[in-house]
Amino acid sequence: MVTPKKSPKVTKAATKTDAQTDVPEVAETPRDSFLSKSIGVLLILANVAVRVYCGLYMIISDCDETYNYWEPLNRIARGFGKQTWEYSPAYAIRSYAYLIPYYLITNPLRDFDLLTGETLLPSAMFYYIRVVGLAGFTAYAEIKLYWAVRRNFSNYTANWFLLFSTFAPGMAHASVALLPLSWAMTWITLGTALAIEVLGDVNDLSVVGPSIKAISCFLTAGLFGWPFALAIGIPFGLFTLRARYQTPPLTRIVFAGWAIFPAMVIFLICVDSYFYSRDALFVPFNIVLYNVFSGEGEGPEIFGVEPFLYYLLNLALNFNVVLVLGYLGAVVIPYTSSKVEHYRSAFGASVPILVWSFIFFRQPHKEERFLYPIYTLICLSAAIFTARVWKFLRESVFLRMVSRVLVLLSVALYITLSGSRILSLVYNYSAPLTTAAVFLEIENENATTGIQNVCIGREWYHFPTSFFLPDNYRLRFVKSGFDGLLPGDFEENVSIKQAASIYPAGINAKNIFSEDKVVPFDTCDFYIDNSSPVPAGEPDVFGNAAWKAIACEKIADPSSTEFNLKRILHIPTILDKYIPGSNEQMDYCVFQRVNGV
Incomplete structure (x- = not known):
């Protein structure tokens, strides 16, 4: 079981404010509290088990993952591999800084070869990266967000989040994809876990640390993953500027941000300039130029365009009922919440989901992976909305009894449908x-x-x-x-x-x-x-x-x-x-x- 890091100052301050300005979404008796915590432990174990399963058996759903990331990584690790036009120094729209961490985490495998004299199959490196570097990191981020939701919303909401996220078919393949968009999704999940700790009325120095860490996560998602993912961190940045205006915390956060951002940019420039042998090469800038300002006959549109419904159909396959709950929550919850809960739901999930959807639903060229960065946010929004609905149902004795039956039926149906979809991908396409x-x-x-x-x-x-x-x-x-x-x-x-x-x-x-x-x-x-x-x-x-x-x-x-x-x-x-x-x-x-x- 993963335990949360203790942060007495933040947790204490946040708890005090919540007690004064907010009420729990679902009032829990001691028995309910024990039950929800026990369910949480089971969900954490289920999350780890599902992620390991996906790392071992889930398909590679996009040839871009193979040729733009696995093949260059194989060249780094083993000396040969296919090279796409994106890796030509003439275009340089793929960063080696993204691949290097996955090569470095395989050091234990190389050490094993040296210490034992036994040579592992190269496919062992593939599965090690998938299970540890991709699925393992995603599970860590999901569980971190689970604990943050549990502290700042309720056990009930946290359990719904981890249930939705663990069994979502979309998360099954996004969590093990060697793609910058999956990297962005995971770092955004970590950033959101940190952000909701300080999305409230507390305005003392205890918010500085989590705020800086959250901003760092969003920057890592965008600069080392996909530059457009920076848009998801903008709502938290605007909240920080507005809520901390003319206060000591803002001064420290801004100074830290102005130190971290240039450091990341300089690091990226150094790494990619070294590999491509080009001076002052900043790959995220090239990515934006290609996707937004390409000339005639170039740009993403040459690989096909899709209608508006493309994303809705993909999201329906990847999330089934959670899609509806997530977008309903994104629209409804911020306007039906108390002040503190409004901040957390709006800037933690709702606004990023709506901003990202507005940007990418309008683009002619659509790819399933383009929505990866908001996958966990959809689950979070759906969890907040679901907890609110069940809270309403529990307000009367009769509806409370009915709601328990509905919860069991809903959970069973969701796990069955989602599990069946995951198995379909494995059996039909592996x-x-x-x-x-x-x-x-x-x-x-x-x-x-x-x-x-x-x-x-x-x-x-x-x-x-x-x-x-x-x-x-x-x-x-x-x-x-x-x-x-x-x-x-x-x-x-x-x-x-x-x-x-x-x-x-x-x-x-x-x-x-x-x-x-x-x-x-x-x-x-x-x-x-x-x-x-x-x-x-x-x-x-x-x-x-x-x-x-x-x-x-x-x-x-x-x-x-x-x-x-x-x-x-x-x-x-x-x-x-x-x-x-x-x-x-x-x-x-x-x-x-x-x-x-």
């Missing part, structure tokens, strides 16, 4: 992860010395990461129906600094196909494909005597676009016959060339 393990098995059984080419065509966007490839295996692309720009390769046998500073050929920011990113099919030793009909001009290895399948798993057939409950949710076999429709699947296979054929 074939690329599970089949990739075969490369290390093959090499362990029959070691090779020369370079082995693992080729992929139309399934290029499903490849998980080169962490599943032995040291002498390389991912290659062959021609397929995809006519956009594919990643190239980082230069090998040179330092990472030299590799990062080379201007690669055939790179452009307009997603224009480059011939030098593909290889002839006859150079392939392995080939990854699915069993759907093969378009003309692409390799067909199913039933080809020159190739043998060495690993196959089922994966959802993307050609089936009609609404299908069996794909949205994981339906147990015993219930399958009662649910209409069928979950169309295909084989996702790894083939090996047969020698002598």
